Amino acid sequence: MSFSQSDILKALSTVDDPDLKRDLVSLGMIKDLKVDPRKVSFTVVLTTPACPLKEKIRQDCVDAVEAVIGPDVALDITMTASVTTLRDNAPLLPGVKNIIAVASGKGGVGKSTVTSNLAVSLARAGAKVGLIDADIYGPSVPTMFNCEHEQPAVKQVNGRNIIIPIEQYGVKLISIGFLAPPDSAVVWRGPMASSALKQFFSDADWGDLDYLLIDLPPGTSDIHLTMVQTVPVTGAVIVTTPQKVALADVKKGIGMFKQPQINVPILGIIENMAYFTPEELPDNKYYIFGKDGGKNLAAQYQVPLLGQIPLVQGIRESGDSGLPAALKDGPMAEAFQTLAETLARQVAIRNAGQPTQLTEVAG
Numbered sequence: 380m381s382f383s384q385s386d387i388l389k390a391l392s393t394v395d396d397p398d399l400k401r402d403l404v405s406l407g408m409i410k411d412l413k414v415d416p417r418k419v420s421f422t423v424v425l426t427t428p429a430c431p432l433k434e435k436i437r438q439d440c441v442d443a444v445e446a447v448i449g450p451d452v453a454l455d456i457t458m459t460a461s462v463t464t465l466r467d468n469a470p471l472l473p474g475v476k477n478i479i480a481v482a483s484g485k486g487g488v489g490k491s492t493v494t495s496n497l498a499v500s501l502a503r504a505g506a507k508v509g510l511i512d513a514d515i516y517g518p519s520v521p522t523m524f525n526c527e528h529e530q531p532a533v534k535q536v537n538g539r540n541i542i543i544p545i546e547q548y549g550v551k552l553i554s555i556g557f558l559a560p561p562d563s564a565v566v567w568r569g570p571m572a573s574s575a576l577k578q579f580f581s582d583a584d585w586g587d588l589d590y591l592l593i594d595l596p597p598g599t600s601d602i603h604l605t606m607v608q609t610v611p612v613t614g615a616v617i618v619t620t621p622q623k624v625a626l627a628d629v630k631k632g633i634g635m636f637k638q639p640q641i642n643v644p645i646l647g648i649i650e651n652m653a654y655f656t657p658e659e660l661p662d663n664k665y666y667i668f669g670k671d672g673g674k675n676l677a678a679q680y681q682v683p684l685l686g687q688i689p690l691v692q693g694i695r696e697s698g699d700s701g702l703p704a705a706l707k708d709g710p711m712a713e714a715f716q717t718l719a720e721t722l723a724r725q726v727a728i729r730n731a732g733q734p735t736q737l738t739e740v741a742g
């Protein structure tokens with residue numbers, strides 16, 4: 380059977396990225412194509428290393444190309460990823476591809492827990508990840524990452540002090556908590572906190588990052604405004620419990636992000652503490668805060684539901700002990716991995732200019 384480079388490209392142009400709804404060739408995802416009579420090789424560049432569709436896309440490529448080359452020609456496909464961005468040539472943080480704000484309506488819904496686990500899961504998938512803890516009311520990231528007593532180093536660049544983020548579990552971190560001893564009751568006034576956040580953007584050495592997550596204070600605050608006025612944000616994720624009183628505040632949060640002067644796309648809602656599961660009986664679900672509140676809200680506002688995370692004692696214990704649940708292999712790590720993949724997909728969809736896709740998540 381004889382075939383040419385263009386035959387292979389033609390075959391690959393029948394393979395779609397299921398999220399971006401276009402073919403791999405026109406999306407520019409096929410690189411290094413080499414064709415000789417005994418071997419065909421190429422690289423597929425996915426939009427995120429946290430791509431749950433990797434195996435499906437690879438198999439679709441195998442099927443399409445083997446239909447042209449037959450079974451006797453060797454086929455070598457390398458799967459790799461380059462996270463997409465709309466922040467090309469950004470004046471501030473040019474090496475950061477996506478800035479993702481994590482917000483909540485109410486306090487205590489698990490925003491910091493979810494953000495920390497998302498950051499670790501994205502890093503475990505192979506992405507370069509940073510995390511800014513801007514929660515002035517209770518910066519808990521230092522505890523969750525077991526670096527409460529650390530201080531980021533500072534270096535001088537052209538006469539300016541530049542903060543070097545602490546690196547823990549593959550995630551670069553800066554917390555507003557690093558600026559004050561953990562046991563001191565610092566009352567962050569709006570302007571003080573805002574200027575600290577600005578400094579984290581302008582005077583920190585983040586280097587190249589695929590995703591920079593920002594753990595915001597609960598509710599709506601000056602910090603939210605400072606963030607959107609300082610850097611273009613890829614999108615916001617909202618964490619809530621299914622409880623009615625929590626949902627009421629989420630609606631205010633969604634309203635704030637949608638205001639014309641803020642205008643941050645909502646990447647999705649995460650329902651945390653969706654049900655209680657005893658670790659020894661993972662199939663038992665107790666809907667102690669109500670059932671599907673976050674899921675129904677996502678449907679009402681036509682935003683994706685990124686996931687439903689159960690209330691599990693191990694998640695709380697992991698947070699308190701400074702070793703996020705996402706680091707320990709098991710069902711919780713898998714749940715956060717799936718959540719991270721769903722978020723990464725929504726970022727890629729957004730960056731490709733596609734309308735938001737409403738993700739169906741099993742409850």
Ligand SMILES: Nc1ncnc2c1ncn2[C@@H]1O[C@H](COP(=O)(O)OP(=O)(O)OP(=O)(O)O)[C@@H](O)[C@H]1O
Nearest residue numbers: 486487488489490491492517689690691694695698
């Ligand atoms: N899915 C979960 N299962 C068990 N415990 C959880 C879960 N999510 C969060 N928690 C626990 O709930 C408490 C509050 O979580 P967390 O500090 O992450 O909330 P928050 O929304 O960031 O709060 P804040 O109002 O300080 O911003 C913590 O003790 C945390 O360990």
